[in-house]
Structures are given as C-alpha cells and as structure tokens.
Amino acid sequence: MANAASEQRIWVKVLWRLAAVLVLGALIGPALGGYANGVLFVMVPYVSWHIYNLYLVERWLRTGNISDVPDSWGIWRAIFDRIYRLQQAERLRQRELGKIVRRFRKSSAALPDGVVVLDDAFRIDWFNDAAKVLLGLKKKKDVGQRISNLVRDPHFFEYLATEDYSRPVEIGVSDQPGVVLSLLIVPYDSNQYLLMVRNVTRLHKLEQMRRDFVANASHELRTPLTVMKGYVDALDDEVDSLPKHWQKAWKAMSNQTGHMQRLVRDLMVTLRLEDKLLTGRDETIDMVRLCDDATRDLKALAEPDVGIEYTLSAQTLLRGNVTEIQSIVANLVSNAINYMPKDYEPGQGKVLIKWRVNDKGAELVVKDNGAGIPDEHLPHITERFYRVDNRPGRLQQGTGLGLTIVAQSVTRHGGKLSIKSKVGKGTTFSCQFPKDRVLTATDGNLLKAG
Numbered sequence: 001m002a003n004a005a006s007e008q009r010i011w012v013k014v015l016w017r018l019a020a021v022l023v024l025g026a027l028i029g030p031a032l033g034g035y036a037n038g039v040l041f042v043m044v045p046y047v048s049w050h051i052y053n054l055y056l057v058e059r060w061l062r063t064g065n066i067s068d069v070p071d072s073w074g075i076w077r078a079i080f081d082r083i084y085r086l087q088q089a090e091r092l093r094q095r096e097l098g099k100i101v102r103r104f105r106k107s108s109a110a111l112p113d114g115v116v117v118l119d120d121a122f123r124i125d126w127f128n129d130a131a132k133v134l135l136g137l138k139k140k141k142d143v144g145q146r147i148s149n150l151v152r153d154p155h156f157f158e159y160l161a162t163e164d165y166s167r168p169v170e171i172g173v174s175d176q177p178g179v180v181l182s183l184l185i186v187p188y189d190s191n192q193y194l195l196m197v198r199n200v201t202r203l204h205k206l207e208q209m210r211r212d213f214v215a216n217a218s219h220e221l222r223t224p225l226t227v228m229k230g231y232v233d234a235l236d237d238e239v240d241s242l243p244k245h246w247q248k249a250w251k252a253m254s255n256q257t258g259h260m261q262r263l264v265r266d267l268m269v270t271l272r273l274e275d276k277l278l279t280g281r282d283e284t285i286d287m288v289r290l291c292d293d294a295t296r297d298l299k300a301l302a303e304p305d306v307g308i309e310y311t312l313s314a315q316t317l318l319r320g321n322v323t324e325i326q327s328i329v330a331n332l333v334s335n336a337i338n339y340m341p342k343d344y345e346p347g348q349g350k351v352l353i354k355w356r357v358n359d360k361g362a363e364l365v366v367k368d369n370g371a372g373i374p375d376e377h378l379p380h381i382t383e384r385f386y387r388v389d390n391r392p393g394r395l396q397q398g399t400g401l402g403l404t405i406v407a408q409s410v411t412r413h414g415g416k417l418s419i420k421s422k423v424g425k426g427t428t429f430s431c432q433f434p435k436d437r438v439l440t441a442t443d444g445n446l447l448k449a450g
C-alpha cells in the first residue's frame, strides 16, 4: 500500500513538472514569437533529458554490472531503484535454486541406485555415479544422447515403446554375464523422465534358487506319488471287503494322494509358465471347439446339479497356445462348479461361458451365480497357494494354484484378467485378449483351426 501511494506521488510530481514546463514555455512564448515556439523551446531539453535517461538504462542493462546504478533523479531514480531491487531479488532466488540443485545432485550422486534425468525425447540430461557404473555411461560423451542408443536391449526398447511405466523392466548386461538390472521410468513434470536403475542380480539368483528347489522337489515327488496312487487305486475293487476303519483310511489316502498329485502337477505348470517353457507354437484356435473339449468332462460331472451354458462366437478366432487356453477355460469352469454352494437345488447353479469380440479385441468370460468371493480376498486371489477358505469343493480339494495358472497364461497372451464378484450373487472372470491375437473366421483360417 505504502509503495503504491509513493508511486502515485511520484507520478503526480511528474505531471506537475510537465505542467510547470508547459507554463514556462507559454510564458516565454510571446518573447520568442508565439506560444508554440515557447513550448518547443522548453520541451526540447525536457525530452532530451528523458532520452538521455533511456540511454543510461540501456547501457546499464547492456554492460551487466548491476551494482553500478546510474545517477539520476525524479521518476528515473525511482525506475533505477526498482530495477536494482528486482535484479537483487532475482540473484538471490537463483542462488537459492543453485543451492537446491547442488544439494539434489549431491544426494542423488550418493544414492546406491542409478538415476538418469531424461528430457522429453529420452535424451540424457544428467546422471549420478551409480548410473555411470551400472550402465557404463560417460559424463562428457553421453549427455545429450538418447538413452536407447546407450542401453541397447530389446526388452528396454519394447518397454520405452509401450509407454506403460507402471512396472520396471529387467535387462541383462552384455559384458557382465549373469548381472541383471531393473530399469524403471518415472515420468515427472510434463514429459520429463527419471530412469531409476537397480542391480537385482542377487534377487534374481534367490528367485532362481526358489524355482530350482520347487522344480526339483516337484519332480522328485512325482514318481513316489504315482506309485502310491497306483497302489491305492488298485485297492478300489477290494475296499468294500476291508474293515470299516480301513475303508475310512483308504478313502483319506486316496483323496490325499490325488490332492498331492494335483499340487505337483499345478506347481510344475506354474513354474513352466514363469520360465516361459511352454513354448508350444501359437495356433489359430477355434474357441467353440476348445471350450467344448475343455469342459466336456466337467459338464458330465457337474450336470444336472450345475448347468453349463455357452454363448460363443464361432466367427471369432484366437491366436494362442492351445494347451494354455484350454487350461484357462478348464480352471475357471471347474472353479465355478467347485465353489457352487452345496445347498443349491439341482439346476439352481449356473455357469455361463462367453466368447465374444469387443472394441479392445476379444473377451472370454466365465460367469457363475455361486457363493462369490469377499472383496478383501479379490486382490490376492491370483497369488500362489491363495485360497479363500479350506472348504472342500464340489469336485475336488483345491490347490490354490488354479487362478495363478490362469493369470499367468492370460498375461503370456498379452491379455488381462479381471474379476468381479459379489458375495451371495456370483463371480465373473473376464480374460481380455488384445486385437493382434484375434482373427475373424474365414475359410482359410477356419481350416487351420479345425
């Protein structure tokens, strides 16, 4: 307020001074042969003084020595003061900013993880010491280079191209066999990026050890289990002649060996899916036929208690691995039947299998009107060995691996599994497959699919 008032006062003074100059011109005008001559006579030095001051400002700003404030008075003194104060404030701000940047660089340089600052075209602006070591970057040579010219890995190229940076990508290092780096792009500001680099070799080794252990244990268990199950099944015909308590024991043995066999089988499938070892060729799949094949045995077991209905588009074909897609359908449908409440009347339980084209590609839906899954379990339902409760199902005791296999297989096909459920109403599993995996039936590809 005070500043505004003093500025107003300065301008009042300027106007008064101008008025005084004009009055002076008018007074001496008659002596110079007219009012206009008088005004011109006083205005020339007045305007010249202003031009001179303009020259002083321009020279002052050009030479750049801001503490050399030109000497003047009146409005020009106020202007020079104002410019000087603004420049001082700006310098202070820059100094503060410089301090912040230096502090940020020092702290980022000390980070054990690599940090690379990238511009909107993924060119390197800056990187810390850890990034230098992990990615083999060179300070002078590599600043301004595109990161994809320096980190030459097909997985990283794909990661940059997909523009989905919600998860990191893992890459190997060409000159250091066995070393695995995890790279994560973090977008910030508008179109600026941070690339975070971590050495995850140790984690990878641990993960590999876990897989090797599970694979070996499952493999070793398979033979003794087959032998045990063989003997248990061989007793099937004679079980009625056994004493009552042995009949009970036989039933428990038969159930448990069956459960362990399923567990070992499912474990091996999840491991092979993780290691991408199910490398069967992609084929053009006739989904009508596949759903029929995958559910024939289940249908026989379920009906008439649980009805299975199909709404399948014969025109829509899927390019994928038959074994994996079959296991998706079989797992989802067997779950739908398995977890149908046991107190339902015959025919009350319904499972609907849909296969249809949509704007994102095509969708496989398995919907039931069963018990539903409580909300708190939904985020975990595809985790390994996760089970909502240990109630035995209608068909068999679960292993907690079925939905893990489904989720892994859908992801391997570039798809997305989503689950909607309401307790007491039922559950809908939807596998959305991308457009590049979906074909429309023509004579040529129908022949292949058949």
Ligand code: ADP
Pocket (backbone or CB within 6 Å): 331, 335, 336, 337, 339, 340, 368, 370, 371, 372, 373, 381, 382, 386, 387, 388, 389, 397, 398, 399, 400, 401, 402, 403, 404, 427
């Ligand atoms: P499981 O071998 O136990 O069936 P899954 O991974 O297939 O393992 O399923 C995990 C859990 O999710 C199951 O234990 C079950 O409680 C629940 N679940 C799966 N599908 C359904 C469904 N259609 N209706 C109700 N609950 C389900």
